[in-house]
Amino acid sequence: MKTDDSKAIITGAGINFSFGQGELRKQILFDVELAIQPGEIVLLTGPSGSGKTTLLTLIAGLRKLQEGRLDVLGHSLHNASQADLLQLRRKIGFIFQAHNLLPYLTALQNVQVMFDLQPDVTIKEGRERATRMLQQVGLGERMNYHVSRLSGGQKQRVAIARALVGRPELVLADEPTAALDGTSGREVVNLLQSLAREQKRPILMVTHDVRVLDIADRIIEMQDGHLTASSRGSSSAENHPAKGVQNEPDIANVTL
Amino acid sequence: MSQRIPLAWLQLKHEKMKLFAAVAGVMVSVVLMWMQLGLMKALFASAVVFHGSMNGELVIVHSQYEHLLHSKVFSSRLLYRLRGSPDVSDVFSIYLAPGEWKNPWNGEMRSIQCYGIETDNASLKLPGIEQHLLQLRNTDVFLYDRMARPRFGDVVGAVERREPVELELNRRRMSLAGVVDLGASFGVDGNVLVSHANFLRLFPERKSGEIDVGVVKLMPGISVVSAQKQFQKVLGKEVQVLTVEQFKELELIYWRSATPIGIIFTAGTVVGFFIGFIVVYQILYTDVTNHLPQYATMKAMGFSDGYLYQLVLGQSVQLATMGFIPGSLIAAAMYAGLRKVTQLPLYMEPMRGVFLIFATILMCTFSGMLAVRKLRSADPADVF
Known part of the structure; x- marks a missing residue:
């Protein structure tokens, strides 16, 4: 694995990606280049169909890289094996638009399940960490509720607890506020931001919810498969661990 | 995981x-x-309750014997050759043939399996048979199968009511001496046990000493397999010497293919x-x-x-x-x-x-x- 910047946790260059074959082939990503530093909160915005979710699935190791170079958390994704991708995904905390919690489990059990991915964590420790995590997201009182009895915002908070409890090296979030009303969406994003800051976890979040842009250190915009602009988010004025960011140009990658 | x-x-x-x-x-x-x-x-x-009730370890049947309804007789003199063997405790002979039973209540004729057995020693291990053996020596008496199908008439009910049962078997007046448990099966709806002498009276065409099944009871501790080999040699090719299990298996092979x-x-x-x-x-x-x-x-x-x-x-x-x-x-x-x-x-x-x-x-x-x-x-x- 080689990266341009040894500190960056995600580096990519020359990424092209298409769906379909032959005449139906439709290119989604064009020569994308990006770098994300440790501890950074980066928002990826742009109109629907601009390719931001596709880029996210590539970074997550959920799709096979077709062209270009992409290194995530020390894994080179070019020609990576399924087993390697699985290992990568275990280091990532995922938050989805749909929470997709297991409906037959309680909030606590949904979070605890994550420790099946980390066999070295004992059952007792797993339960304690899951409990603390749920208290942090404000669900200490409802840990033993089945998720069907929780509201949309509460479910998304369980999903955040589930994503962070395993101490991931990177958090990927896809429209985490899309299914929520303004207030719950705000709460969820604030929570995500404060937890990420506390745990020094980098976040890459796809969103077109303009109400939450202020949590970002950096905002990357996408249009028709191109990264068009990168601007410093309002949050970057505050001190945060990723010093490297400030030394770099604001416009990280602009292509075509 | x-x-x-x-x-x-x-x-x-x-x-x-x-x-x-x-x-x-x-x-x-x-x-x-x-x-x-x-x-x-x-x-x-x-189908193999009768086979399993043999009071012995080895069974001798004709070499062309296939199953109970397809038997062939052989001379009981062959069995005498075994009586002298120090390995043998007892030898029994059994006659068998289907008889015509007339239901005493409605006069219907039914086929019933008849066994002619020895009466001085039990050749069959059936619960309660011993107490009837003495009576069975009388002329024209029989033991009835308690588990026979009801079409033969309510014999069991009559016994319970202590009524005497008399009926025609092969157009011969017979009286009931008691009941034992044998049971109906595929080819047999019921069974009747009689003494050798009464069997020959019921079936006048059968010759004394022309038997269907021989049963050999071995002395304790004698190997069944080696006795089987030895007896087969002594008796020759006219008969087959079978273990009880083989005797059963022969019957089952037939019914498995026939039904x-x-x-x-x-x-x-x-x-x-x-x-x-x-x-x-x-x-x-x-x-x-x-x-x-x-x-x-x-x-x-x-x-x-x-x-x-x-x-x-x-x-x-x-x-x-x-x-x-x-x-x-x-x-x-x-x-x-x-x-x-x-x-x-x-x-x-x-x-x-x-x-x-x-x-x-x-x-x-x-x-x-x-x-x-x-x-x-x-x-x-x-x-x-």
């Missing part, structure tokens, strides 16, 4: 109606399999297997389908396919267990009921139980494995 939260069980438990339906499906399947296999075994067992019993009950068992298979498959398949987004999410988060397979297969094994236990209890109750009504030897045999445990687990695992294929369509890339 092992599961520390009992996901399989929690998922099953979550939807009670579905769980109930799945368990009921497995139960029906288990009961069906118990019944089919039990009845098949019992029907075949009923569709084996096929019918095996098919019934397979049907039972498939009922359970399909019910469990349906339930697990819909479950997997309903939870596909969740499973795709788990895959995206780094849970392996194996982890999810384990979840679904865990549910199959749990369904198998939950269906097997009550299913077997129901089958035990039905066995007991049928045993009372039909006199068939239906018992919860441990070996059959072990076989059915495996069949049930196999059935559920098959359904699980088929349902699990649906998991492949859970594409983690689709959750975003």
